[in-house]
Amino acid sequence: MAYLRKVKNGWRAEVERAGQRVSATRATKAEAQAWALAEEAAILAGSRGEYPRKTLADAVERYRREVTDLKAKRSPAVAKADNLRFDAWLRNFPDLAAKVFHEITTDDLARWRDKRLQVVSESSVLREAQQFRPIWGLAIDEWGWAGKSPWTKLRKPRKGHARRRSTMWQEVRRLLRSGGYTTLLPPQTPQQEAVWAYLVALHTSLRSGELLRMSRSTVDLRTRVYHLPRHKTDRTAGERNVPFTPRAARLLRRLDAAAEAAGRDAYFTISDQSRDVLWRKVRDRVMIAGLHFHDSRAAALTWLSKRYDVMTLAKISGHVDINELFNTYYRESERDIAARL
The missing domain is CATH 1.10.150 (DNA polymerase; domain 1)
Known part of the structure; x- marks a missing residue:
């Protein structure tokens, strides 16, 4: 049965059927009645078996x-x-x-x-x-398995604060040294590929999956642009063309030469899952606490922000929402900011 009553901001409809009770407020009495009829029908449909008993x-x-x-x-x-x-x-x-x-x-x-x-x-x-x-x-x-969603009235948890863990170059050097990185040589082992991927991420702000798909056919070393047809937000943002710095280009030239010598197109041979396992092993071996691979994205954008304006940073990172870029990925400490003032 449906009950209607006038409230301060419109009309309140309450429906109680088959042991279920739902309610809502609408601007007009007619809207409240229409909502109540629809809810009552949905409840009765379920109780009469009009919805399949799927789990x-x-x-x-x-x-x-x-x-x-x-x-x-x-x-x-x-x-x-x-x-x-x-x-x-x-x-x-x-x-x-x-x-x-x-x-x-x-x-x-x-x-x-x-x-x-x-x-x-x-x-x-x-x-x-x-x-x-x-x-x-x-x-x-x-x-046709249900008449309404139980998520509609579910209270969402308050979104937590953005991660603030910063990355120190001393930590980077320890990781590279432990992972077998050599300045003049391209990676020779899967573990070296993992730390090379981390170093490339620190210079490009690319996500792990994005940088592991780098190849001779998608990276233009002359113009310093990486063509990225598939990425995390490609459904809404479309393809990305990611510019990278001269320093990043120097790293990528070594990977490009190694790929050419091996007769392959891809710069990296490891999967994202393997990279995660290998990088964590190196991190744990040098006992660096609380550092995630994805922190490299925030570190790269924080360091690049000292040289480039926010619109250029957004072009590099692929962010459409500048607030997310600032609140999530800009992690310069107050002490470092004060030192520059």
């Missing part, structure tokens, strides 16, 4: 086939990360995975959110929610 696990598997598998053809690393999150979600929350999809409530998702916040950061939970939520959109609009 969340079923929904995830179908979403993988229809969405994630297609993503894998364009961005294999991103698709692999998505699948790992799906696996962990179903494995760590078996009761939720086994629940009938259209019977999952906002309370169910709130319990998932609160348990995750006990072990990971707010940003991680937001990232997972951003991945999981579209399943409901597809299930409602195309599959």
